[in-house]
Amino acid sequence: xxxxxxxxxxxxxxxxxxxxxxxxxxxxMFDYFLWYKKYPAEGPxxxxxxxxxxxxxxxxxxxxxxxxxxxxxSLHIVPSQxxxxxxxxxxxxxPAGGTSYGKLTFGQGTILTVHP
Amino acid sequence: DAGVTQSPTHLIKTRGQQVTLRCSPKSGxxxxxxxxxxxxxxxxxxxxxxxxxxxxxxxFPDRFSGHQFPNYSSELNVNALLLGxxxxxxCASSPGYGYGYTFGSxxxxxxx
Numbered sequence: 001x002x003x004x005x006x007x008x009x010x011x012x013x014x015x016x017x018x019x020x021x022x023x024x025x026x027x028x029m030f031d032y033f034l035w036y037k038k039y040p041a042e043g044p045x046x047x048x049x050x051x052x053x054x055x056x057x058x059x060x061x062x063x064x065x066x067x068x069x070x071x072x073x074s075l076h077i078v079p080s081q082x083x084x085x086x087x088x089x090x091x092x093x094x095p096a097g098g099t100s101y102g103k104l105t106f107g108q109g110t111i112l113t114v115h116p
Numbered sequence: 117d118a119g120v121t122q123s124p125t126h127l128i129k130t131r132g133q134q135v136t137l138r139c140s141p142k143s144g145x146x147x148x149x150x151x152x153x154x155x156x157x158x159x160x161x162x163x164x165x166x167x168x169x170x171x172x173x174x175x176f177p178d179r180f181s182g183h184q185f186p187n188y189s190s191e192l193n194v195n196a197l198l199l200g201x202x203x204x205x206x207c208a209s210s211p212g213y214g215y216g217y218t219f220g221s222x223x224x225x226x227x228x
Contacts, residue, residue, distance in 0.1 A: 004158075036219075043120070043206055043219030044159070089158050102147070102210075103172050104217065106158030 003027045004092050006107035014115055019077040021110050023090035026071065030092040034104070035064060035075045038087045047088075048075070080114045087111050118143065120220035122207050128226045129197050135225060137192040141209030142218045147171075148190040149217070150182060151206040159206055165190055194225075202227045 005024045013019045021035075031052040036044035050057040050064045050073070057064050063076045077084055088111075091104040121140040129135050141148050147166045151159035161174035165184035179195045188209075194201055204222045 043221045102164055103161045108158050
């Protein structure tokens, strides 16, 4: 049962353009969402997160949007840079008191390639 | 400031053998979680340790066990290795409850 899905295995964009990575979830108990970036031979690195009480969170070039009714979130990177080329994972967690608190459920990842 | 340290970085084992992977959490972190990442997949939660006890467990068989020591470091043990256990094993530490997870670079386990 894949509770967090990233349906695009890969995405290719030109440097300077916008990259949009998408993620869907099925568990309505999830209330906190995170994006991680992973380079080969390294562990995932935290990028940005959003709580379910918000619909948008920005940090520099990175913005995460959350649509709770659609159970959908997206990560926008503007402008995209070649150094952004990596695998991006979305992850979700449930609130305290639930059995999933503290446990992250990850999507399968999207390989982003930014061409110079 | 050292982040999360995992050892070894690579390991090759034979089916049926047992393996122990080690993790030292980031300074100031007292909670350790372990994840398995198969090729082409996202990390899957194995279990989480806090105050030397297993606090949560994912959908993994009892062949997977762990331990946390008083200095917060942790071990992941896998018995009776199967070919399907070949994966990248990631350790993540955090400051108690919360989402400030820091991941290590992982241990690449190959079972032949």
